[in-house]
Amino acid sequence: MLLFGLIIVCLVVDVCSQACSGARCGDCLINDGCGWCKDSEFSSPRCAPINQLTDNGCVAVIKRKEHVVQLLQNDEFSDGGPGLEPVQIKPQRIKIRLTPNSQLRNVMVFYKIAKNFPLDLYFLNDPSYTMRQLTSSLNLLANDIANDIATLTTDFTFGLGTSMDKVVSPFTRQDPKYLATPCGTTSIPCDFPYSFIHRQPLTNDITAFTNAVRGVNTTGNQDIVEGLLDGLMQVMVCGDRIGWRKKSRRMVIYATDINFHHAGDGRVAGILQPNDGLCHLDSNGKYTMAEVQDYPSVGQILQKARENNINIIFVIGGTENEFIRNNYYDKFATYLPGGFNNASELTTDASNILNIVGSSYRRLRETVKLVMTKVPEELDVGIYSNCRTGRFLDKTNNCTGLTLEKWTNFTLFLFSNMTTCPDQRTVNFTIFPEGLEERVEIEVEHVCDCDCQLEPEAEPNSTKCNQRGTYECGVCHCNEGWSGDSCECDERGSETEACGTEAGICSNAGNCTCRKCDCFEGFSGDKCECNDLNCPYFNGKLCGGPSNGRCSCGSCVCDPAYSGKACDCMTSTEACKDSNGTLCSDKGNCVCGKCECSAGFRGEVCERCQSCPGTCSTNNDCVECVGFNQGEYNQSVCLSKCGNVETVAIFLEPGNETTTTSCILQDNFGCLIYYNVYETDTGRFVQVRSVKRCPPGPADPVTVGLSVSGAFFLVGIILLLIWKLLTMLYDKLEYSHFETEIKNPVWEKSENPIYKECVTTVQNPMHDIADVSHDEIANETSHI
Incomplete structure (x- = not known):
């Protein structure tokens, strides 16, 4: 229960999830709930929970800074128009001072439809015979389309291009007849085969546009599938030739009635070079690399559409082409910018092109989807809005149903997931409406340093740090190559240069600190080369103990009162003198402060005679x-x-x-x-x-006699017992054999050799021979 309660406290208070650590103020404050004490005389750990710092007597406690959101550019919304710049999203530039390992939730981005926002509308048509009605409709309805668009914006342009297929077999017929008349007859006006021709740059001159439409003739190819993706790629990447404006909504009306060739199909014509995604239009607007490069892949089309903010609207002609529309273009449209999940159906006479263009633009204009460029790894950014619920924030970047009066706002949630201060303190990313060039540039500065780490509070090359570091927040932050509380330790150069030996750093018996060896206990020397535990012992102590001497680099350094390898010899002779002042009573030598007595003498000063007469x-x-x-x-x-x-x-x-x-x-x-x-x-x-040794006396006759008699009697008793035991074993074996014979059934059926019967039987030896002769005779008679 105690453990469970501690876990609950940790979850609620959030004091168990982060430990306070860091050598500098900024590194410490990354951890939530931690503070830094900048008192110069503070002796406890400076980085600790705030309440702990105050309990330990810290006066100047530094806490985490609050986030700061600064709007560097916040132009008001503008509907645009002649000479005016349209503004649909604000603010345009934001600077955020973000504390690492924290969350910011109040960054607002607003979006509002501009009434006269520029529109660039490009028609990419299939010029095949089956799509001839579209050309006629565009010619007839160009002014109507312009009038309808004018109700939505007064700033619009139209452009035109046609795309068919690569002029190479098997995509296009190569025999001279069809090259001269691709439509198979001279009665139908028909252009020579081509892949893509850019016919009219984007313009607000409707007459020029209709003239370009009238100049489109039918052309043909050989296979059913057509190569409009070649033309679509050129329309997206040839911005200057097409005339795309920098700040406009860009729409491409892609009109056909058949599916498309894609990457890999060119191999059947021997075209192996991949599509490079670059512009290849000549001065006449013709695509020059059609027979050299393969068709672009679907992935390339999606990438270029996003890079160039192109909104593609698929218009598929013919009600009988429902299969193609559903299985090719609907799936394609799902992944393109703009949010179109299906392709539009073009009627047989193409009369609904006016409605398709108008409704597509309205749908694009009334929908906004915020997307971001790549966000740095140390940031997590979420986009929220209440445009769906009207009250509560929902995690979405897509809002629909906008009008000139109804606009929306988005809230950005930023979370810094760093646990240490990065070297690059400032990062940038961009948020923008998908399909538009408008941008919100966001600069995020990670606020890792405390104010006391910056001048004027910080003191570079401070005398408190021996002019080798910056005095900041109550401590020294040393310059590179120096360390220590006052930057007194020289750390320049390698450890090997300062402390290296053949046996390793500091002889593998210490740590290299401040370019000097800090030896482990028991070792000494400039590079810990001396083993101070490798000296002789005396009385169980190294060098006889501190009172006798000390061990230095493997040898004993003795106190003046002692000598010897282990400081075991007293240099004073006072203890060897007798009462008369004679050394060892002249009966020995004084060695190491003690008398070594001559033979026959003993005592502290050899005063006693050991072998003198009378001792025993x-x-x-x-x-x-x-x-x-x-x-x-x-x-x-x-x-x-x-x-x-x-x-x-x-x-x-x-x-x-x-x-x-x-x-x-x-x-x-x-x-x-x-x-x-x-x-x-x-x-x-x-x-x-206690026992003395005496000589042996004469033997006692009585004792000897009794001993001999007893021995004979004992031997007799033993022999009698052995004989009795053997007899019993033999009788037991014989009786066992008798029982076995009695129980044997064969014995009952055998004849008794002693018994003689009263009847005697005699056998004639010739009896069998007579019988045999008689039989043989009978057999021979029978044979005759």
């Missing part, structure tokens, strides 16, 4: 008395004189400071008594072995 003899009487209650001393004398004698089963091991003398005493009974005399600093004591 003076203790004999006490040994007999205490050890075996015998000898010269009676009980009372023994108690008074022999208090330092004890009886033991095994002699004790003498200590390092004990001198031992081993003695042997032979008593009046001839037995040997063993004892040791121990000399210690505190006195003398004696240990007597």
